[in-house]
Every structure is written in structure tokens, then in C-alpha cells.
Amino acid sequence: MLEKVKELYREIEHYTVDTKDQLEQFRLRFVSRKGIITELFESLKAIPQEDRRAVGQELNGLKNFALERFQSYTQLLEEQASASAAGPAVDLTLPSTPNLTGTQHPLSITRQRIIRIFERMGFNVADGPEIETDWYNFGALNFPDNHPAREMQDTFFIEKKSEGSEIDILLRTHTSNVQIRLMERQKPPLRSIMPGRVYRNEAISARAHCLFHQVEGLYVDRNVGFKDLKDTLYYFVKEMFGKDTKIRFRPSYFPFTEPSAEIDISCLICKGEGCNVCKQTGWVEIAGSGMVDPQVLANCGIDPDEFTGFAFGMGIERITMLKYQVRDLRLFTENDVRFLRQFEGL
Template sequence: MLQDKIKQYTEEIEQFAPTSIADVEAFRLKFLVSKGIVKSLFEEFKTVSSEEKRVLGKVLNEFKQLAEDKFQEAQAEFQQSTSALERKESDLTLPGEGMELGSRHPLSLVRKEIVEIFKKLGFVVSEGPEIEDDWHNFSALNFPPEHPARDMQDTFFIKKQDGNDIALRTHTSSVQVRMMEMGKPPFRAIMPGRVYRNEAISARAHCFFHQVEGLYVDENVSFADLKQTLFHFVQELYGEGTKVRFRPSYFPFTEPSAEMDISCTICKGAGCNLCKGSGWVEILGCGMVDPNVLENCGIDSKKYSGFAFGMGIERVTNLKYEIKDLRLFSENDARFLSQFETEII
């Protein structure tokens, strides 16, 4: 019967003598939660006769109040005990706890190293917005309207503004356009920054990543200047034993265009998932700036020439630190990040 249950649980509550905060929490879970004993007794109370309700209503409310008071009393007692213990154990003469050293992100380390290498060659750093219009992201760079890179499968379009597509930039080449529009040659700059492409996430690709692009525009700039600049960069970053090769390619904004490969630093040419078994890994695209791009930016292409290049920092970092999965860079796993250079944050 309900009355007998109330009597039984009342005795249990009155005899409750917790020895730890865990006991107090167990008491709460048993009696006071939505599926606890107090709630179940009130549910059972709904089924008794009207005559019994007049008798048991007051008893049941008193039982509920007893359970709540017992819990609050026990909880307050242990909180006070904990505070007193903390005060007793505090010794202000003891030395403070040492600060845990943080670590710089590997992408930040490699970006800094890339910037330093090109600074020694006279390149300055230039930056621009991550949200771009069609002109700076595509049209000025010689992308015709039907070019596949304009398709929604590659680009995160945001909206149209005055008939112009606004999108997350797909490369930092847009910074090159802005720099050439606002200044006069010669230009010698690199453009590090984050870019976005609508790609499937895998060990080799991500929907956002980091780039460093470079631009050199002056009189009598040649493809030989481009090759020697990039060869020097690879030797500085990966060591003098690193092999380099250039392959013909196509980019709308350069002509002629090439892709540059280096010997795989992970498998040493034996073949792995990063180099797809070839022993070579492509790290950047490059070429001579297309005359149309120079003219779009108000530069006389008959007087000036230039070269441009672009690389993904994740790919470069994979090879430098022999990391096989670029997804690790964005997972914020302290075990992974702590393996790299440390400094006080």
C-alpha cells in the first residue's frame, strides 16, 4: 500500500548518513529526479480513492519536503567541509604551479619559414579579404565565364551584389590583382592566407586550406628567373638533396604554365599514399603572368613581364614533417600539436 511505502522510505531518509558527496548525489538520484521515488509515489497517489487522498495528501507532501530538506542539508554540509579543507590546505608560501608550455601550430611554423625564405629574396608580404567579388577572384585573372572553376562544385558562392557574384576566395591570387591595381611595377610580393573550395575532405584535400602565392613583375622577367627562385626555395625548405622537376600545365592566369614536383620526403621515392606510388609530389603551380592579366590590372604588358606561383601550406607541411593526413591540422588534438616547436604562450 502507498501508506506503507511512504513510511518505509521516511525511515530510510531519516537514517541517511552520507560519508561523501557521492552519497549525496546517489540520494538525489534515488529520491528527487523525475524518475525517482518521490515522483513515482505521486503518480501512484493519483490511482487511490478520493477518501484515501484526503488522508495521504498531507503525508505525501510532508514526505517530499523531508527528502528535499535532507538533500539540501547534506549538500550544504559537504560544501562547507570542502571549503574548510581547501582553506586549511592552502599554503601561500608554497611556489606556484608551473605554466604548461603551449606549442605553435605546424602550419604557422611552416608559413613563417616560407615567408622568411622569400623575404631574403626581396619579397614583401601582402594580404587581402577572404570574401571576394567575381572580378578579383576570377575575371581579372583571365577566367572566362564558362570556366569549370566557376562552377558551384568548386566555389562557395555567398550571394549576388549588383549582378556580381560574391564568394569565399578560392585562391590568394585575388590579392595579386588588388596589389597590381593599386600600385605600379615593380612588384615582388608573397600572399599568404586561407582559401576555400567545395571539395570532399580526405587525407589529401579539405574544404578550407592555406596558401602562399607569389608575384614578381618587372621589366625583362623570364621563366629562368621563376625556376631559379623556386629551386632556391625548395633547397632552403627541404634541404639540398631534394630533387625538383617542372611539368607543363595550364592555368588561365599564366602562360606558359607549369607544376613543380619534389621528391617525396615521406617514402623517399618508394611510393606511398601521399605521392600515389610515384615517388614525386606536386607542391605548387607556377608560370609567367598572362599578358591579359597585366592589362586587366592597368599594366603595360609590352613593357613589363612577370611570374607567379602558388602553393598549399598543408601539402608543404605534410612533406616537411612527414605527416600523411592533412586532416590532423584542423582537429586540435593536443597530442599531435605538442610534437612541434614549443614556446611560452
């Protein structure tokens, strides 16, 4: 019996457990109730009475030895499973990997800068829906029924009257709809800018896109004149593009302003000498502006005999292209990391 116990000691000591199946085989052979150690305890009855005590002590020692080995193997396999689930161990002596942070989109950088400039002049930020009715997008702004912008080649219509809808539902073509809603809700004085996305049914190219961003401005109060408009835009241009930038106003026409003017600045690329960007003129258009038409004020419930105002609008993409000399509008929507990383730290 004692010789058998010594053999089992040696067997347990040299037993290798690397998997759960091997651990289970170890348990069945040595630890379970039907294992070989249990069988030896049952065979004690055949041992002479004077030797039974010593043999029993040896069997208890063997049993405890087998249980310790079983628990040790179990703990080792659990630790290996946890380490495998957590991934490879981290070597703290290795040099750290740089934390690759992202960067703001150039359009977001320009938008935030525009907002900060106008906030310093007392303008707040207003927002409105991108899915709009014909009245807020066209009708209240004095667009005639036969205006080309109402046709399908310029506007994305969602529902047309002829298709069973009582009103035309469309994707807004400018953020002027926010001006109308603002004048309907609030009484003058009003001084707000309206940045946001707009949509037009145009072919995508280096200079045009079906989705782009605008920021429009509105100031309505008593005794607001064209000089206030010029002073506001002069300040904006100098703050955005630099004090050496020249600005000019050209007479123009918009249905919702009278008089109206388009805003040009001296080309930032050729410094006014003439290049392909400015078409050899030395000037680049950045915005449209004018005094709010009295009929537009009346459409919104504001007395045009008591209040006047000015409005302006500019494309954020155009401002960004001029500010950072980007020559292809499509780069703003392609999410090319090589392009976006050029704006880190701005």
C-alpha cells in the first residue's frame, strides 16, 4: 500500500496540465469520489489494525497533495484565460505611443470665426429648419411665382402642390428662411446671424456643390441705413482677411433687398494683380447684401414706415477657400485625412 502511495505522489508531481480537458482528467483520476485515491481509502479495511493508522496518514497526505495541485492548476488556467481575453500584456518599459488627436474641419473653423467676429458687433446666432415651405423660402422674400429658383433645376422639392400637397415642401436654398421666422416671432430691434446648411440642385464640380453652407445676417431697427451695412461688412472683412484687404460694393438685384449690392474683396492669392481665381480682375465676390425690402418687413408683420433693416449672406465654403487658398470645393466633403490634417492647430 505504501509503495502504491509513493507511486501516486510521483505521478501527481510529474502530471502536466495545460488545458481544461487535462485538468478534468486530473480531477477524475485523483480528486473525484471515484478516483484512485478514494479507492485506496476503501481498501484500508484490508490493512492490519496495527498498520492502518500509519497508512491512513499517508493517504490523507496524498489526498491533500492532490487537492493542492488541482487548485493550483485551476487558478493558473483561469489567469491565462483572463490574460488572453484582455489582450497582450503591456510592457511599461516601452516608449509611449503618441496620442493621435483629430482636428476641426476647415468649414467648422471658418464658421466659428465668422460667429465670433459678428458676436463682437452685437449679433446673436439664430437657427431654423432645413426642410421648409415655399412661403418661408420664397414667397415671404418677394420671389415671383415664375422666378427660375422655383423650378426643379435649382430647388430640391419634397412635395409639390400638383402631387396632392396643399403647399410646396422643399429643402431650403438659403438660410433666409430663418430671417423670416425670426421677424415673425420677435419684435425689433433684431440683430442676428443665421449659419447653416443649404441645398441646391446643381452639378458637383470644383466650384459648385448640391450641399453647402451659408451664413446670413439681419439687422432691423429704427433708422438703420446703408452706411450701417457698409460699416458692418467693412469690419468683418478686415477681421477675417486682414487689414490690407480692400473691399468694394457693386450694385446688384435681389428680390428681398432694395437697394442691393454684391461685395467683392481684393484677391488674396494675386494681391489684386490678376490670376485665374479672380479671372484676371483682381477682385473676388464673397457676399450679397442690401436694405431689407419694405414688402418683406410687411410680410413678417413689421411696420416698414417705422423700421428699416439690412441683410447680407455669404457662403462659408467661399470664405474658407479664400482664407486658406483651397481651389477645389469638393475637398470639403471627401473626408481625405491628408487634406484635413493641414488644418491642425488652427
